[in-house]
Amino acid sequence: MLGRIIATKWQLWAVRAAPKAFGVGSGFESRPTQCSIASPLRCSHTPSPLHMISHKNKCIFVEVPKTGSTSVRAILGKAWKPHLNLWQIKNQMEMYWTRYGGRKNRIMAALYLFLPEEQRREIGRKQFETYFKFGFVRNPWDRVVSLYERTEALQLRNEMTFEQFVDWIGYSSATCVHSSPHRYQLDWFVDPNGNVLADFIGKFERLEEPNKIKAIVLTCDRYRAITRHVIFQYDRLWPDHPFVFHIPYQELGGTDTKRVRYFPSPSDIKGTVLHLLADIDDEEWIYWCVDDKYPIQLPTDKVASLISHAMRLPEIDGLLFCRCRATLSSPWFTLHPHKIKNLFGDVYLERKTWSQIWIHQILRAKVLRHLFIHLPDHIPSAKAMDDLKDDVPKLPEHRLFVTEKNFAVFGESTRKGDITQNCYESIMAAGIELPEWFQQPTGEYVTLGKL
Known part of the structure; x- marks a missing residue:
């Protein structure tokens, strides 16, 4: 409460x-x-x-x-x-x-x-x-x-x-x-x-100021059904969420609503992200929302309070509330040893690297802009960014944190361009029509985080 x-x-x-x-x-x-x-x-x-x-x-x-x-x-x-x-x-x-x-x-x-x-x-x-x-x-x-x-x-x-x-x-x-x-x-x-x-x-x-957060979605026309599913899941799990999803498109636009806005964008990955960030101030908070992940479980009261607190602290430039994979299994490599606490006693751990940067999280725009400015102009695929990001130094003044405890479960939407079994079943349950190239799921169930 x-x-x-x-x-x-x-x-x-x-x-x-x-x-x-x-x-x-x-x-x-x-x-x-x-x-x-x-x-x-x-x-x-x-x-x-x-x-x-x-x-x-x-x-x-x-x-x-x-x-x-x-x-x-x-x-x-x-x-x-x-x-x-x-x-x-x-x-x-x-x-x-x-x-x-x-x-x-x-x-x-x-x-x-x-x-x-x-x-x-x-x-x-x-x-x-x-x-x-x-x-x-x-x-x-x-x-x-x-x-x-x-x-x-x-x-x-x-x-x-x-x-x-x-x-x-x-x-x-x-x-x-x-x-x-x-x-x-x-x-x-x-x-x-x-x-x-x-x-x-x-x-x-x-106190009473409505605070909408721009959710920057990395996607393209071919993945429109996947993008619709991401938004559907947020609306279902968190009906009063504060996000306005910024959707890039090349030819397949859409009708703007209070929660979704469409932006004509370049076809390349780097150009798309930098275009979506173009009119956003460096210090403004955004919700980084790659369409390759979608929420499965969100304790929304807790997530809302974590976001609210983190966005008001000048020493924080990013907060991830899904602790999994390298931030959980290899903390000596991915995390600094010191900790900070929020109002409710939740512990934040500072991240050393870009690890888990593709999971949904709040960031100041300058962090994402710095990363994509320094990525190569030609990025062959979204998967290639996993390795390319490690060639970009994370600035020490860009302080990114992850919660010590995990507060979310996300699913992976695709693997090497093919739809995962968990995403396929979730989309079918949502009644979202899939194009022919997403009709054959991989059979894999891929999730991140445990509650």
Whole structure:
């Protein structure tokens, strides 16, 4: 459920630090407390053991008021104490037992205080460093308007004009008895020295933004039935998928729809791919979708959340969620030893080589463009690319990853130009008409990945 809600919003826009342009006003929403938390170092009473730490998901959500925090709370669960900044949360984790609910945790909270302070700090410090820390910022003008127009708490618009409110943004506080002064949104994510503690900061404006991904399909007219089958499988397994399939053609065009667009293209393989990429920015994410593979099993909630997360991290240029063959059997050759984790604790392994580049995956356009620019102009067959790709150096700055666990099963459509048995049977079941040159399957069942 968590993956589904996050994925359908496609919300995570990764930045390493939010500029101070994103920050006017403070203000707190949700339940009243008796303290002002304008300062990250002081509070008028001992902090309640209440904050947005999800031990289940190993993450910390920083709730900046009026930036979609209510929506995220609906995903991660109710905040015990909303709107603590990240520095305060860090201090809480280094001093107190931060698991709540039930008699056991009440007892543990009391016993935990008997541990030496330095031991508690060390435990909390390690926990804080390993948890994924995130939050959202918002256009400051829209955020101030939202604060002023809110219907709960102080009913500000009934007490002062908007101009007066802007002059004294401290009245935006709706949960503390003592209003808090002006605060940049960035202040929620930094320590007293201004160092950013968050792993990423999202942009509120992206929460509801429909995010269609161009799916670049390597195919040709002769394989149109195979291409139709690929699209059919995605529509069947993942009805609300975010892809718009870009289909190249030489003579056999088609009618554009919301999910399929046709592009007249050169007849050669290299020219086709570079033509489809021509108007796409280097940094734009695409879904690389060779027609020689088709999905058989996709846990779509999980795949959607993996894609959503990866696309918002600036240090990632590609993610493959089907770990099989060389990335599974020969990790010492195909993978770097280091790992990174996403919001949900999934582990990504960095790929050294082009291995498994023909399986469906998300990539920044620059990665695919670099590969095909450096392939020879004449590529005799799609099969020949398996060897030709190894002559193209993969740039170290093009960082490609694969999930440590496998999250998809794909089938191979053809072998040396002949249709595989599994693809033939799947196409027959789909009711797609096959041309005469695909009427004799090979008898082979070829799949990639196991769930």
